[in-house]
Amino acid sequence: MGRIYISDLENHVGEEVQLHGWLYNKRSSGKIRFLLVRDGTGIVQCVMLKTGVPENIFALYDTLTQESSLSIKGKVRKDERAPGGYELEVTDIPKIYQIAQDYPITPKEHGIEFLADRRHLWIRSSRQHAILKVRHRIIKAIRDFFDGRGFTLIDSPILTPAACEGTTTLFETEYFDLGKAYLTQSGQLYGEAAAMAFGKIYCFGPTFRAEKSKTRRHLTEFWMVEPEVAFNDLNDTMDLAEEFLEYIVQTVLRECERELKVLERDTTKLQNVKKPLPRITYDEAVEILRKNNIPFEYGNDFGGTDETVISEHFDRPVMVHHYPAAVKAFYMKRDPEKPHLALAVDVLAPEGYGEIIGGSQREDDYDTLVARIKEHNLPQEAFEWYLDLRRFGSVPHAGFGLGVERTVAWICGLEHVRETIPFPRMIYRLTP
RNA sequence: UCCGCGGUAGCUCAAUGGUGGAGCAUCCGGCUGUUAACCGGAGGGUUGUAGGUUCGAGUCCUACCCGCGGAGCCA
Incomplete structure (x- = not known):
């Protein structure tokens, strides 16, 4: 029996396996208790029956808080009632890494400021x-x-000496004895240089715009992929864009x-x-x-x-x-x-x-x-x-x-x- | 930068200028198939900050802080 990931549960039906993860939520109905464990690849419902596990393991349910970290062992079972279709019939909780403190994000509604701060x-x-x-x-x-x-990936610089679009929207920083440097707004100009060297290139990285935009479509730091192709015209670039x-x-x-x-x-x-x-x-x-x-x-x-x-x-x-x-x-x-x-x-x-x-x-x-x-x-x-x-x-x-x-x-x-x-x-x- | 809206319990929200409440979360109890489980009970408040009006302010006025939505600009 080895350690597996939740995403791989379907390949281990009937086997006893061990998972490492965090408690996402829990529910109890008295003598049957459900632990929802996540491990980064998915969430699985783990079932404990009072008659099915040692008493000390069954009692761990009460001490486990949301986001507590643990190892859990059990038998994999296909069950329609389980979210995701598979569940773990718990046999042991061999290790609790940490009982988490009061986790602020409950499975209820929260405002965007509260969530963004966390x-x-x-x-x-x-x-x-x-x-x-x-x-x-x-x-x-x-x-x-x-x-x-x-295409060849050609990374463009993030610190640049000048604007390539408007100058009012640049983040600037001191650059040793060379005066001001600016965070890039686009890798395109460098992409053009690279296209003359490699024919077909793309650059892919973060770009920065100090626009005072406050809408659902704007960030000050965002990622852009920019292909550039020598000998292409406008129609060629539209062909590439739609295929892309x-x-x-x-x-x-x-x-x-x-x-x-x-x-x-x-x-x-x-x-x-x-x-x-x-x-x-x-x-x-x-x-x-x-x-x-x-x-x-x-x-x-x-x-x-x-x-x-x-x-x-x-x-x-x-x-x-x-x-x-x-x-x-x-x-x-x-x-x-x-x-x-x-x-x-x-x-x-x-x-x-x-x-x-x-x-x-x-x-x-x-x-x-x-x-x-x-x-x-x-x-x-x-x-x-x-x-x-x-x-x-x-x-x-x-x-x-x-x-x-x-x-x-x-x-x-x-x-x-x-x-x-x-x-x-x-x-x-x-x-x- | 401009326009609009908001800030009350840990969270989401109520409260006619007159005793600040509910649901969830937390804690205690119950429940053998739960699905944001459910049921019963308990604790929990400097109403964003500073002034002002008033017998009395969460509520009205002024300023400031913070956030949200949008515009312009842009991907």
């Missing part, structure tokens, strides 16, 4: 546990997708069935996430807003409600491309035939989850890029290395960035991105 404990709860399992599977799917297609989203969603549907059930996610809308994804222009998106009597000034970027209205017209994520160049970043290439439009694409998730992907074909002409840097009042010296990419064998190239937390929130059907990352960082929260 995030380090909250992640033990089954719902949070399921979300972080799905997050893990999404991240693995992301890496499998690119690794399986010949299909892969992620279908993988999670296939492999996280149990977690999605815990989260009570209606998966019918996720089943639709298959290519081709609808592609509409910015102008067509504006037309949708007009038809829905949404007040919108042509030329602006879409707000949260605008995105929701647009996405409600489709049964799967929608790609919106050819945005007005004025609302997009300096490095995006413009449509040669309509120079006021950027070769940019945003992918809007269904069900009001908003923008999950932003991408574009990059400006590859040296003179044009210099002019854009000037137009945006950016310091050219800081971008000399980036301009080198247009001096030494410049080629068309394109890429996009996918926000991991918004993607997790969408796939899990969550109200807020703060539950999609183990320890969220928001404008008014830095702890735990």
Whole structure:
């Protein structure tokens, strides 16, 4: 009889096994007592009958508090009445590591402030546990997708000398004798350099935005995966994005069935996430807003409600491309035939989850890029290395960035991105 | 930064300007199949902070602190 994990119980029916874990909850009906034990891989109901275990073991029930840590032995049994379908008929509790003090998170309702203050404990709860399992599977799917297609992972730096998007939203820090350093907002510029060296790359890491945003879609620290491909144009990058989203969603549907059930996610809308994804222009998106009597000034970027209205017209994520160049970043290439439009694409998730992907074909002409840097009042010296990419064998190239937390929130059907990352960082929260 | 809402028992919430309560949690007791178990009993309060109005303030007024929801900006 060896130590096993709860996730493996089904392979040990009829055997006596030993588990290590924590007490999740307990219930008693007098001479029959139920211990719900979790071990990180699942939760199992352990049954003790007064007539079935030694008296001293039966009495341990009274001393065990929620989250007490223990080893427990018993015989595995398939039983319809057990949550999860399998239960343990207890024979012994050979070790109690610790009787936990009063555990603050009871299996009842709590407010978000209370839970967020105890995030380090909250992640033990089954719902949070399921979300972080799905997050893990999404991240693995992301890496499998690119690794399986010949992309090279190139890590971009987190400390950077200058902004790559707006300058007002940077976290800054002192950097020895070299003045200020900034936490990265995107690995993209470095990704472009890497694409010129490796052809197909992706970078994957945390990014930081000091935006004073306080909505269900914002964190100050979030994870982004950013593929960049040399010789790709806007259409190629949209092809890649839709294949990528299909892969992620279908993988999670296939492999996280149990977690999605815990989260009570209606998966019918996720089943639709298959290519081709609808592609509409910015102008067509504006037309949708007009038809829905949404007040919108042509030329602006879409707000949260605008995105929701647009996405409600489709049964799967929608790609919106050819945005007005004025609302997009300096490095995006413009449509040669309509120079006021950027070769940019945003992918809007269904069900009001908003923008999950932003991408574009990059400006590859040296003179044009210099002019854009000037137009945006950016310091050219800081971008000399980036301009080198247009001096030494410049080629068309394109890429996009996918926000991991918004993607997790969408796939899990969550109200807020703060539950999609183990320890969220928001404008008014830095702890735990 | 702006707009709106809130802060009462460990938790989630009640309480007309007039004796601060309930459910859960905790403790004690009961129950041989419980499913956020259930049933009975007990203990538990500087009503966010500081002022003010009033015979009397959880309740009304002022300021501040903290949190929540949203906007702008963004993934």
